[in-house]
Amino acid sequence: MQQLQERGDSVRKPGIWTVVLASSAGTVIEWYDFYLYGSLAIFFSTLFYPANEPTAAVLISVATFATGFLVRPLGALLFGSIGDRVGRKSTFLMTLILMGIATALVGVLPTFETAGYFAPIALVVLRLIQGLAIGGEYGGAAVYVAEHAPANRRGFFTSFIQTTATVGFFLAIVVVLTCRLSLGEELFKQWGWRIPFLLSSVLIVLSLYLRLKLSESPVFEEIRKGGKTAKSPIRESFATGHGVRYAAFALFGATAGLGCVWYTGQFYALYFLQSVLKLDFLTANICLAAALVIGTPLIVFFGALSDRIGRRKLIVTGFILAAAFYVPIYQGIAAAVAAQNFVLVTALIVAQLVFVGLIYGPMAAFLVELFPAKLRYTSLSLPYHIGTGVFGGFVPLISLSLVAYTGNIYAGLAYPIAIAIMSAVVNVLWFPRALAGEPEAAATGLPARAN
Template sequence: MTLDRNLSQALSPPRVRPLRVATASFIGTAIEWYDYFIYGLAAAIVFGPLFFPSVSPAAGTLASFATYSVGFLARPVGGIVMGHFGDRVGRKSMLVISLLTMGLATVGIGLLPTYATVGVWAPILLVTLRFIQGIGVGGEWGGAVLMAVEHAPERKKSFYGSFPQMGVPGGLILANLVFLGLTTNLSGEAFLSWGWRVPFLASAVMVIAGLVIRLTVTESPDFERVKKERSERRMPIATVLRENWREVCLSAGAFIGINAVGYIFMAYLLAYTTTVLELSRNLILTFTLIASLVWLAVIPGAAALSDRRGRRPVLLTGSIGLVGCAALLFPVIDTAEPPLILLALLVTAVFMGVVYGPIAELFSGLFKAEVRYSGASLGYQVGSILGGGIAPTIATGLYTNWSSTTPITLYLTGVTLVSLICVWAVTRRTR
């Protein structure tokens, strides 16, 4: 009897632990987004003078944010390539590869010589490594979300799918803490000389920890079922573009608004408030950190509410709120009153969390398991290019040309309205 029971246990599939898988997705995603966000903070603070010293400070900031945008151009490449193999080979292996890719590129940036040492090769190498970062994070989101959602119970898919979503503010919080600690304890000269490298080099330790965690989780049951039924598609991306192009377009459009607002919130505001409004860098980093904590806390709550009440009312409420935030954010920021700035960031963070929490499960539910990695990744990454990928660069260019934040406000309001319409359309199709 004992022998039979032991044999049965050995042959049975491993027990699925949704919370363990979701937590592993959160930790790995937070590490990857830490890597991604420290670049944005460095672009706002040091990359201009170190890698583009021959131009004016404003042009240097614009150039550094342009290199920031290069990572977004690479994200669909990562999403397509890793989506292809994620739909054919497995979700888990692609998550390991994406984390390694991101980690190696990030450490490489920390080792780069500056313009003063190697001249024009410095920005060329910076752009190259930023492109590699984009490939890594482009393959990360789809795999992490699918691992969490596909392991989850049917009535809690949005909640578990929010765990990798929490990795985004989690990575931002970690990046802000590291930069805040360095800028507080180092002189401006020391930070510009060597201190900025520390966050990039520290990534090596976190990537190793993330790899250990990711290697312990089981493969997605949905993908295992696809393998068992031998229903894999030879070219998943081709199938998506042929059969699901509407879903890709709608999901990309739904994501543009929150991504644009998010990257203004996470990257551009630091540059604008410190260089134009001449506010304290540490003050803005602290405010961003507090708002990011609120964003992190709202995400799982909004996702759980979505499981109970439905995605449509939650996502529409959050999207309408984001339109309001887009219209009011810079008028409030321009008061240069710290309490009002903090309030604006906190309200924006709340509505970002309301949208960002349920949207992962929404995207994954638009595609069949055979092409889900490719389809969800493509929609998300195209939206990221049209949203956050160009938002800091557009905002910098608009302010440089007009010396006013009104054009930035009009731009943000426009893209959030586009997203509101797409959210209305895509939730109407899937409810």
């Protein structure tokens, strides 16, 4: 770790676009790795679980997908603490390597047919390792870019990190579809599903090459040279009333709603098409992939807009619109599938990506600006990964379970709607009291712009 740090110090300071490219490329690959299983979860229910109860197998497969989210907060604490003590760059190199190893191993796992219950147990273990890695990745990349970006364009430059989750998901879908179509259904089921996981090893090596060219963040370098790095980032972040207030606001007023809106507009949309409406795998994934191509640039657009009009206006608007329009959007999706109008299906997914863009685009800059520089990696990462990993990551499981329990195909929307409303209310009512009168610019080491 120290060698990585020293090498980073000797590298010439990169320009902002080099920082954005190298940080984003690595984060895209990590999200690609993490979401490969998500894009195959319905398919994996036939490979890694007993086939005699298909509905239960689907729910267990989706629950396995969710296990990776459970440990993301632990990864946030572990790697966030390292990032605040040792450095941003070294830490997100570690997370990238860990993710690459875990994902490659998924590609060589035996199936339930050949290994029995060892197969799903091993899959869960690897999902947990992936969750730890992604728990440390996002915070490091967001903080690293923000600490290089000009103050008046922080929302714009950090929004590229925000696109990486969606781009990684899109990449996973495209690679899976390409393998499935080129190999055919039978060969893909036999061994072709392994290719996307093994391919990530090549992508990880390329990403590591880019990241090794980076130097440490200038903000962290200044802190380290001044001897002001945190001795115990976890305790200093969350053992004081001040730190708890900020973290609680970030969780309940921002990231919980963000997680539910993101996963509803992308993963639940896919599962709704496949599991609830019984649309075939190929058509459902093509509709979603097309929507992601159209909708992803909105994240950058709204990130840049937040530099001009503020972050909170956009974030709260996204929560309100999501809560108001989810039911009619999904009713429209059901009607469009029945009419085989897949252009309309795609358009209705894009509508959800507008909500995602409003919230997700400004979010990295919003969170970075809430926390002091010496604790930023830890303080930001924990509420982010509880919000997106726990509140958001369980959207498919909770929502599909509600549908199965009630028999109402729209019942699953109750959960993301409730969380979106909660985050909007907390953000509007709590922000002035939680943060008013506190010298944010001095505390964070960045010019204030969160409001």
